[in-house]
Structures are given as C-alpha cells and as structure tokens.
Amino acid sequence: MSGSPADEILRLVFSFRRLAHGAAADCAAGGCEQCFALHRPKVEHFIEQGVPVHFVIPAFPAKSPNPEKVLGTLPDMAERVSLEFLQELCDYTRHYYEPGARITICSDGHVFSDLVGVGDADVATYGVELETLLQAIGADAINTYGLQDAFPGFPFDEQRAMLTSQYAVPVEDVRARALKEPAARNIFGGIHRFLFEDRMATTTGRSRNSVREETKSLAYHVIQRSDAWSNLVEDFFPEALRLSIHPQVSHSQKIGIHMMRTRDNWLTPWHGVALDDGEGVRLVKRSEAEQLGATLVRRGGRDSHYIAPDVSSSLKPLIEEVAS
Structure with a gap:
C-alpha cells in the first residue's frame, strides 16, 4: 500500500475508526486495500485542488433526556474533549498535506428531537453553547450546519416535514432493510437501545415490554429521519468524506469514528459524561461514574465532568516534581 498523502490521511482517520462487531482483522488493524480504495478518490480530489480535505459528520444533536446518562442539557467536558479531538485531527493532517482538513458538523438535533423526547428549544440552546465552545477552544477548522440552514425561515415542524417528503424513504422500507441487512440491523439495535434506556428513565408506571414496543416503532422513524438527513447532507456536500458516530461495517461509504476513549462502541458525548480516570479522559454513562464513587467537577x-476516586495517585509524580 502506498505512502501517498491521501493514504496517510486515511490511515490517520482509520486509527480512530468505530467498526461494527465482526470486522475483518485487516480492516480492524488499520484498513485493507478495499477500505482505502473506497475513500481515496475523494481525498485525492481535494489534494489535486490544493484545498483542505473536507469531512462532514452528522453529530452533536443535543443532550440525551436521560439523567442516568448525562449531567444536563448543555455541552460539557465530553463535548469539549470531542471537539478538541476533531480540531486536532484536522491539524494533524497537515503532517501529510499542508492545507490540512476541515470538518462540518451537521447537527441533527432538530431532525428527530420530537421523536427522542428533547424540545426544540433545548436543541437550539445546545447548538448556541456548542458554537461558544468552538470559539473558546479556537476550533477554526470546524463549522456547523443544521436543519435550519437547509430549510431557513420555516418552523421546525415544517422543516422536518420538508426533510421527510424530499429525502426520506417510507418507514416500511426502513423496517424491511433492518430485517434483511446485518449492517442496518446493527444500526437499528443501537438506536433502539438508546431510545429504550432513555424512555425507561423518563417515564413511570409502565412495563418494560410496553416501552420496548413503543421505542421499537420510534427507532424505525428515527432511522428514517436520520437517513433522510444523511441523504440531504450528501446532496449539499457531495464531495466531502463522510464520518459517522455510529459503528460502521468495514467497507461502508461512512467512516465510523471515536472522538473519545470509551468501552462502549455506541456511546457518544451526548449520551454520556467525561470521566478523568488518571490516565486520561474517557466517556462513560453518568450512572457508571457515580457507581465508581467519582467526584463531580463544576467549571x-x-x-463539567467527573474525577475517578484514585486519580490523585496519577498526580503524585507531578506534585513531587513541582515540590522539588
């Protein structure tokens, strides 16, 4: 495999890849030739033009409504660490290609907020705070794009209706694909789990089976809207390479990517909290941090985030060095 700038950039991105379970060993180890061949032409296109390589990532919708997972409705250290990673990824591509890269975050919060139990006002406030955070960390390689940019001047309900009518397939097709295709079934399983966990945590007096059936139906509609948003993003940014926060099969047109350390292949900054465990910051659910006896930090x-109980041991060498 060549050491061309395009391949080096892809090798960098693949080193953070979020692969679906069962990926081939070569793909998991850094990518096989087919992995590279899928995305190499797009990278080479930007290099030939002498402009930054452009990535798009539908992400950062809004915080989960589940208090067992998150600290609140606003971006916190989990978002900060993830955004800093994306900026650094863009910066580091300059090691192989001087113009570097840029990333457009295509926020999908308003796309399915009504389905996941998050108000449009909370989505909007989250977006404003995200922009403030981008400015605070100097993330000049990142910009944002949302449903309101695609359909400006309309109420959010109308924007969602326009998105669905122009870019969505019937929900029956989504259901049929989930039954037939392993990759689609994997996505359905992950979305359904998120919805089920969140709905169980925010409702009372209902059986697990009734909530499971309700969220199963909702999951198909969330995927329908998410796929519609994906189609719109591809329509608006046809040349860009597509990143994803969901695990992807090895040879997908989308590159699943981890923005933070985590043991959960599906966990995202808006479904979890940042935990400083003494070796770095990793992503966990709030309930997991509290079960560990972690201390909540306010900034x-x-x-903002949690500090694990034994994190002080990792500070001792630094403290001793300063003292000496």
Missing part, C-alpha cells in the same frame, strides 16, 4: 458555574 464556570456548571457541571
């Missing part, structure tokens, strides 16, 4: 008057 700027807001809940």
Whole structure:
C-alpha cells in the first residue's frame, strides 16, 4: 500500500475508526486495500485542488433526556474533549498535506428531537453553547450546519416535514432493510437501545415490554429521519468524506469514528459524561461514574465532568516534581 498523502490521511482517520462487531482483522488493524480504495478518490480530489480535505459528520444533536446518562442539557467536558479531538485531527493532517482538513458538523438535533423526547428549544440552546465552545477552544477548522440552514425561515415542524417528503424513504422500507441487512440491523439495535434506556428513565408506571414496543416503532422513524438527513447532507456536500458516530461495517461509504476513549462502541458525548480516570479522559454513562464513587467537577458555574476516586495517585509524580 502506498505512502501517498491521501493514504496517510486515511490511515490517520482509520486509527480512530468505530467498526461494527465482526470486522475483518485487516480492516480492524488499520484498513485493507478495499477500505482505502473506497475513500481515496475523494481525498485525492481535494489534494489535486490544493484545498483542505473536507469531512462532514452528522453529530452533536443535543443532550440525551436521560439523567442516568448525562449531567444536563448543555455541552460539557465530553463535548469539549470531542471537539478538541476533531480540531486536532484536522491539524494533524497537515503532517501529510499542508492545507490540512476541515470538518462540518451537521447537527441533527432538530431532525428527530420530537421523536427522542428533547424540545426544540433545548436543541437550539445546545447548538448556541456548542458554537461558544468552538470559539473558546479556537476550533477554526470546524463549522456547523443544521436543519435550519437547509430549510431557513420555516418552523421546525415544517422543516422536518420538508426533510421527510424530499429525502426520506417510507418507514416500511426502513423496517424491511433492518430485517434483511446485518449492517442496518446493527444500526437499528443501537438506536433502539438508546431510545429504550432513555424512555425507561423518563417515564413511570409502565412495563418494560410496553416501552420496548413503543421505542421499537420510534427507532424505525428515527432511522428514517436520520437517513433522510444523511441523504440531504450528501446532496449539499457531495464531495466531502463522510464520518459517522455510529459503528460502521468495514467497507461502508461512512467512516465510523471515536472522538473519545470509551468501552462502549455506541456511546457518544451526548449520551454520556467525561470521566478523568488518571490516565486520561474517557466517556462513560453518568450512572457508571457515580457507581465508581467519582467526584463531580463544576467549571464556570456548571457541571463539567467527573474525577475517578484514585486519580490523585496519577498526580503524585507531578506534585513531587513541582515540590522539588
């Protein structure tokens, strides 16, 4: 495999790849030739033009409504660490290609907020705070794009209706694909799990079976809208390479990517919290951090992240060095 700038950039991105279970060993180890061949032409296109390689990633919709997973409705250290990673990924591509890269975050919060139990006002506030955070960390290689940019001037309900009518397939097709295709079934399983966990945590007096059936139906509609948003993003940014926060099969047109350390292949910054475990910051659910006896840290008057109980041991060498 060549050491061309295009391949080196892809090798960098693949090193953070979020692969679906059962990926081939060569793909998991850094990518086989087919992995590279799928995306190499797009990278080479930007290199030939002498402009930054452009990535798009539908992500950062809004915080989960589940208090067992997150600290609140606003971006916190989990988002900060993830955004810093994306900026650094763009910066590091300059090691192989001087113009570097840029990333457009295509926020899908308003796309399915009504389905996941998050109000449009909370989505909007989250988006404003995300922009503030991007400015605070100097993320000049990242910009954002949302449903309101695609359909400006319309209420969110109408925007969602326009998205669905122009870019969605019937939900029956989504259901049929999930039954036939392993990759689609994997996506359905992950989305259904998120919805089930969140709905169980925010409702009372209902059986697990009734909530499971309700969220099963909702999952198909979330995927329908998510796929519609994906189609719109591809229509608006046809040349860009597509990143994803969901695990992807090895030879997908989308490159699943981890933005933070985590043991859960599906966990995202908006479904979890940042935990400083002494070796770095990793992503966990809030309930997991609390079960560990972690300490909540507040910054700027807001809940920010957790520190694991034994993190002080990792500071001792630094403290001793400063003392000497």
